[in-house]
Amino acid sequence: xxxxxxxxxxxxxxxxxxxxxxxxxxxxxxxxxxxxxxxxxxxxxxxxxxxxxxxxxxxxxxxxxxxxxxxxxxxxxxxxxxxxxxxxxxxxxxxxxxxxxxxxxxxxxxxxxxxxxxxxxxxxxxxxxxxxxxxxxxxxxxxxxxxxxxxxxxxxxxxxxxxxxxxxxxxxxxxxxxxxxxxxxxxxxxxxxxxxxxxxxxxxxxxxxxxxxxxxxxxxxxxxxxxxxxxxxxxxxxxxxxxxxxxxxxxxxxxxxxxxxxxxxxxxxxxxxxxxxxxxxxxxx
Amino acid sequence: xxxxxxxxxxxxxxxxxxxxxxxxxxxxxxxxxxxxxxxxxxxxxxxxxxxxxxxxxxxxxxxxxxxxxxxxxxxxxxxxxxxxxxxxxxxxxxxxxxxxxxxxxxxxxxxxxxxxxxxxxxxxxxxxxxxxxxxxxxxxxxxxxxxxxxxxxxxxxxxxxxxxxxxxxxxxxxxxxxxxxxxxxxxxxxxxxxxxxxxxxxxxxxxxxxxxxxxxxxxxxxxxxxxxxxxxxxxxxxxxxxxxxxxxxxxxxxxxxxxxxxxxxxxxxxxxxxxxxxxxxxxxxxxxxxxxxxxxxxxxxxxxxxxxxxxxxxxxxxxxxxxxxxxxxxxxxxxxxxxxxxxxxxxxxxxxxxxxxxxxxxxxxxxxxxxxxxxxxxxxxxxxxxxxxxxxxxxxxxxxxxxxxxxxxxxxxxxxxxxxxxxxxxxxxxxxxxxxxxxxxxxxxxxxxxxxxxxxxxxxxxxxxxxxxxxxxxxxxxxxxxxxxxxxxxxxxxxx
Numbered sequence: 001x002x003x004x005x006x007x008x009x010x011x012x013x014x015x016x017x018x019x020x021x022x023x024x025x026x027x028x029x030x031x032x033x034x035x036x037x038x039x040x041x042x043x044x045x046x047x048x049x050x051x052x053x054x055x056x057x058x059x060x061x062x063x064x065x066x067x068x069x070x071x072x073x074x075x076x077x078x079x080x081x082x083x084x085x086x087x088x089x090x091x092x093x094x095x096x097x098x099x100x101x102x103x104x105x106x107x108x109x110x111x112x113x114x115x116x117x118x119x120x121x122x123x124x125x126x127x128x129x130x131x132x133x134x135x136x137x138x139x140x141x142x143x144x145x146x147x148x149x150x151x152x153x154x155x156x157x158x159x160x161x162x163x164x165x166x167x168x169x170x171x172x173x174x175x176x177x178x179x180x181x182x183x184x185x186x187x188x189x190x191x192x193x194x195x196x197x198x199x200x201x202x203x204x205x206x207x208x209x210x211x212x213x214x215x216x217x218x219x220x221x222x223x224x225x226x227x228x229x230x231x232x233x234x235x236x237x238x239x240x241x242x243x244x245x246x247x248x249x250x251x252x253x254x255x256x257x258x259x260x261x262x263x264x265x266x267x268x269x270x271x272x273x274x275x276x277x278x279x280x281x282x283x284x285x
Numbered sequence: 286x287x288x289x290x291x292x293x294x295x296x297x298x299x300x301x302x303x304x305x306x307x308x309x310x311x312x313x314x315x316x317x318x319x320x321x322x323x324x325x326x327x328x329x330x331x332x333x334x335x336x337x338x339x340x341x342x343x344x345x346x347x348x349x350x351x352x353x354x355x356x357x358x359x360x361x362x363x364x365x366x367x368x369x370x371x372x373x374x375x376x377x378x379x380x381x382x383x384x385x386x387x388x389x390x391x392x393x394x395x396x397x398x399x400x401x402x403x404x405x406x407x408x409x410x411x412x413x414x415x416x417x418x419x420x421x422x423x424x425x426x427x428x429x430x431x432x433x434x435x436x437x438x439x440x441x442x443x444x445x446x447x448x449x450x451x452x453x454x455x456x457x458x459x460x461x462x463x464x465x466x467x468x469x470x471x472x473x474x475x476x477x478x479x480x481x482x483x484x485x486x487x488x489x490x491x492x493x494x495x496x497x498x499x500x501x502x503x504x505x506x507x508x509x510x511x512x513x514x515x516x517x518x519x520x521x522x523x524x525x526x527x528x529x530x531x532x533x534x535x536x537x538x539x540x541x542x543x544x545x546x547x548x549x550x551x552x553x554x555x556x557x558x559x560x561x562x563x564x565x566x567x568x569x570x571x572x573x574x575x576x577x578x579x580x581x582x583x584x585x586x587x588x589x590x591x592x593x594x595x596x597x598x599x600x601x602x603x604x605x606x607x608x609x610x611x612x613x614x615x616x617x618x619x620x621x622x623x624x625x626x627x628x629x630x631x632x633x634x635x636x637x638x639x640x641x642x643x644x645x646x647x648x649x650x651x652x653x654x655x656x657x658x659x660x661x662x663x664x665x666x667x668x669x670x671x672x673x674x675x676x677x678x679x680x681x682x683x684x685x686x687x688x689x690x691x692x693x694x695x696x697x698x699x700x701x702x703x704x705x706x707x708x709x710x711x712x713x714x715x716x717x718x719x720x721x722x723x724x725x726x727x728x729x730x731x732x733x734x735x736x737x738x739x740x741x742x743x744x745x746x747x748x749x750x751x752x753x754x755x756x757x758x759x760x761x762x763x764x765x766x767x768x769x770x771x772x773x774x775x776x777x778x779x780x781x
Contacts (some may be wrong), residue, residue, distance in 0.1 A: 050595045270571060
């Protein structure tokens with residue numbers, strides 16, 4: 001709207017992390033000041049664009065910037081990656097939305113007792129970074145398992161090296177690191193004698209579903225970050241509703257992180273595909 | 286009664302045509318029609334219409350000016366009490382307020398006060414569009430050209446108010462007030478405070494200002510660029526700043542606004558944005574939407590336009606559950622997106638809480654009304670999509686606490702309405718984000734902020750009004766609350 005145009009949200013840095021995933025550092029001083037691990041943003045690139053929820057991958061309070069990582073899946077994310085370069089600005093960046101990760105709310109004693117393992121998949125690798133970094137800075141033991149289909153699709157390896165105790169890279173095809181999925185790596189680690197008090201899975205819903213099944217088997221509690229459909233991101237529309245322990249919750253205000261044991265993933269995956277037909281049309285627009 | 290001129294009918298788009306477009310339904314009066322309709326006013330000594338108006342617009346006075354052809358004078362008269370006449374003329378429930386109290390309405394049809402208000406506002410817009418500056422005879426004397434800097438003023442009477450709002454001498458810095466939410470309550474409060482000379486900033490969570498006027502009310506009832514945007518520009522012209530994309534409680538808190546950013550008072554006008562669902566089986570099936578989601582996609586995100594990317598799903602058959610204005614808006618939007626649409630409501634047509642005009646328009650456009658009908662389950666297909674709405678028939682029993690006869694289920698009356706989409710328009714409740722993140726702010730059992738008549742909350746310096754306090758109500762009641770709070774904030778700051 002032409003009313004009192006806000007300072008635009010300038011893209012200071014753009015980098016392709018692999019052939020499809022793009023990282024952007026965006027100027028958003030108010031958000032950078034209040035962001036915490038686990039929270040997300042809503043980005044609307046331009047006037048015709050959708051409001052897209054994107055997890056915060058990093059923030060720099062002093063520089064007044066937030067980092068987002070984008071993978072084109074629909075018309076709007078495609079346009080964000082293809083049409084926006086460093087120096088351009090997004091029309092809107094709103095946040096930080098959702099609740100910070102449980103860890104942030106723990107007392108120092110509770111934190112000290114934690115031995116955390118993250119299972120990161122695909123785009124979900126990026127939002128694991130601020131959580132691992134935060135825990136590492138608070139002296140918590142952190143292991144990170146990053147999985148991708150093949151070597152070219154792995155992201156954030158260098159960034160993670162300095163924020164965790166152990167980093168385990170996995171590829172489905174064995175082109176790099178452990179051959180197999182992240183959950184298989186976790187099972188192998190536990191078999192080797194590793195123990196964890198808490199797992200956190202962030203990635204595609206199907207991957208989080210299987211992470212929960214594995215953790216149930218291993219007896220490890222697990223949190224998952226639910227990347228549902230959203231419009232406003234503030235509790236207004238209810239597009240993000242999901243069943244947690246048989247109760248309807250809104251991912252935007254009640255989450256985005258939930259106890260993985262309680263999430264109805266099949267319903268969540270079905271609901272995520274709700275606009276597939278219409279999105280096909282938008283892609284053709 | 287001397288007045289025998291029948292109420293002047295208003296020109297509208299043909300229902301068959303408008304059922305396929307998002308253009309405004311009502312064309313409004315032209316000058317001749319407005320003057321004729323205005324001449325019907327009896328100018329009662331004690332005008333009941335004024336006391337029935339939540340912002341107490343001096344109705345007979347502005348109508349008198351219309352009769353005389355002094356439309357700018359009429360606009361100035363309305364502007365004394367309302368910052369959003371083009372909006373209110375379109376969306377107020379006049380039949381229960383001003384027009385509902387019109388003496389003419391006892392024996393004949395009441396004066397079309399809403400349509401006259403709208404005429405005055407639209408006339409003012411037309412003057413500024415045509416010439417780039419107001420051609421009216423009023424107000425120029427009040428506004429030296431030097432003060433009309435920057436964007437061209439869109440409404441003279443209201444721009445004139447800017448000069449009144451400047452602090453005398455101009456040396457002392459203006460005191461800062463934060464308004465949370467740019468809906469009707471926030472806009473009205475901000476407008477009044479700016480006129481009093483305060484430095485006012487509105488914080489809006491969404492990317493566009495207007496609140497429910499932007500995301501909730503559809504284009505065919507309230508055109509966004511033509512009307513709403515201009516009315517908001519008038520508030521800005523009065524000196525109000527609007528910062529979008531700021532979610533109070535997340536991006537910044539009320540504490541940080543007051544402690545770090547120098548705001549001495551805060552008005553919370555965050556509305557009632559949380560959608561309600563029925564709690565019946567099948568509500569998480571694909572194809573079940575809150576009216577908020579459906580309307581936000583269509584209005585704020587402009588999903589109905591091919592050049593916007595946000596998708597919307599209606600399908601061939603839509604059932605809307607509820608009987609308020611939001612239900613009518615959702616149903617008429619679905620119809621325009623090409624769906625055969627049914628409204629399902631558990632009471633009778635008499636109890637429909639929607640404006641009469643909206644019900645009338647919806648019927649003209651071909652929407653099917655299933656009254657005394659209540660959903661009990663949403664039936665899905667094997668893919669998890671809606672296939673039918675299972676309902677029961679109701680009959681009216683004894684009156685409940687609201688005075689309305691409560692509906693009672695007729696045993697064995699279950700039946701299914703085949704449908705692709707179900708839209709829940711059951712009302713909304715206040716968003717808890719602010720109350721949860723602001724120490725000292727108490728809420729009622731229903732989630733509304735606790736506030737006194739003037740809007741003072743349980744936290745000194747923090748005021749609230751509109752749906753955030755009362756739960757979902759009307760645009761004009763929210764504006765009235767915003768105005769009262771503005772006066773209370775002024776008194777509070779002067780005594781501080």
